[in-house]
Amino acid sequence: MKNYLTILVALFLAVPVFAQDNMTVPLIEVEGFSERKIAPDEASFQINLEEKAMKVTDAVQVLNKKTELLANALKKAKIKDYKLIADNYSVDVNRIYRSGEQRDSGYVARQSLRIMTSSKNEDLQKIVESIQNAGDMSFNLNFQISEATKKSLENELLTAALKDAESRAMLIAQTLGIKSIRVHRVSLESQPVTYAYAKMEMMRTSADTAEAPPLLNPDDQSIQKRVYIKYTY
Numbered sequence: 001m002k003n004y005l006t007i008l009v010a011l012f013l014a015v016p017v018f019a020q021d022n023m024t025v026p027l028i029e030v031e032g033f034s035e036r037k038i039a040p041d042e043a044s045f046q047i048n049l050e051e052k053a054m055k056v057t058d059a060v061q062v063l064n065k066k067t068e069l070l071a072n073a074l075k076k077a078k079i080k081d082y083k084l085i086a087d088n089y090s091v092d093v094n095r096i097y098r099s100g101e102q103r104d105s106g107y108v109a110r111q112s113l114r115i116m117t118s119s120k121n122e123d124l125q126k127i128v129e130s131i132q133n134a135g136d137m138s139f140n141l142n143f144q145i146s147e148a149t150k151k152s153l154e155n156e157l158l159t160a161a162l163k164d165a166e167s168r169a170m171l172i173a174q175t176l177g178i179k180s181i182r183v184h185r186v187s188l189e190s191q192p193v194t195y196a197y198a199k200m201e202m203m204r205t206s207a208d209t210a211e212a213p214p215l216l217n218p219d220d221q222s223i224q225k226r227v228y229i230k231y232t233y
Contacts, residue, residue, distance in 0.1 A: 025232050028172050032165025032227040034157045037220040040143040045115035047139045052094055052108045059109035066135060073130040079123040088112035119143050143218035150192055157192050157225035165229045184232040195222040
């Protein structure tokens, strides 16, 4: 407790110091920006399953059966290089509200499934057909940049953003006749920000659904990085 109070006192004492520092020290504040536009390298099929039943075991068994049917359909289609991931499983009481009154009517079980693969996988259409063959399911298809690719570009984006900030600060200094500047403080974004321009396709599939429409080619996506630097002179 004593250590905690000591830290609080130190913080309260530091705040006026920082405020005074910014007021008395001449500063040039700039933002550095960098951007890379690249094609998404990952395709993600998001499938949301839901089943209602009077007993928990009945609802769970139906969800497990649907997941099994999908897994078998993917194997039967001999699709290459994919992952079937199950997450966000939950079972809740199925509450119904009628005329302002609440009534419990069994249970509702939910399960999210994801099929992850490369955006260039030639079997994308086969995955759509496998979902159709597995039963009545709805899904979203998203094209995105993988975390591995984002991480590989981190240093490149950061370097470019820092150089951009330095260039802006130098331009300001030269224009205003300031002879020299030096870095006072640097603030970084935690990670690159991705802006998705890729198109997303959503379909409802069932046993009597017509042939699925052709998949859309994804547009490039933008990965951006920002830094904020204060220079003193």
